[in-house]
Amino acid sequence: MAKPIEPKAKVIIPARAARAEIEVERSRFIACAGPAFSIEEARSFIASVKQEFSDASHHVPAFVIGRGQSVTLHCTDDGEPSGTAGRPVLVVLQGSGFSDTVVVVTRYFGGIKLGTGGLVKAYTQAAQAVLSILPRAQKVSTLTILVAFEYAFFERMRQLAEAHRAKILEQTFETDVTLTLQIREEEYEGFQLDVKNLTRGSVAAIIVEKDPETIMEIELDDEPGQA
16 A cells, blocks of 8 residues: 655644633633634624624634735734733734634623733633634645445445545445545545555546645644654
8 A cells, every 4th residue: 555645734724613711710701713714704703703792891803814924913902901912812823823713702801800910811821722622724735536446345445545534525336336535635646556556457536626725624643743
């Protein structure tokens, strides 16, 4: 079996939204985070959080969209003392490794003032809490492929698909078995070689579509440093 090609380092983005909550001196801090690929998407996310928690004291947003020279950064304190809320959340977000991400920390005031240092610590901890559980994903180039083969190869083909991190989109059982797979472009040549070796050259995968920006969640085995 051909060894899968190691993926190149790619930008990390949220796979989907997440939420975490902490309590500090009776104040509730609810941190919501999710993907945002434009300023409009970030604003829509912020608005939805404000609507859901419309009776809260503060909604502190921060987002990072794009990367490199085209990165857009934004944060506000939403009525908290200057520099005690939005900036700490943005700093945590920038240091998290996530791009194209929006975070909103909602505060329900508990009646005890935290002071500037306490606010900075609380908003920092709330942002860290949600980003630590935010599912990670990458934008990768994928191919949709078809491979048709005799029934005798079915289990081995499924094993090959799994070994090359291919997702089975459809299975058709007629005279032969036909699998429709979504596979990372970098894995395609190795998968094709293994298919030909398995079937002694009688079967080859056919590319039907290419998507250069497929969002794929990062599994544990894909994380750097994981065995």
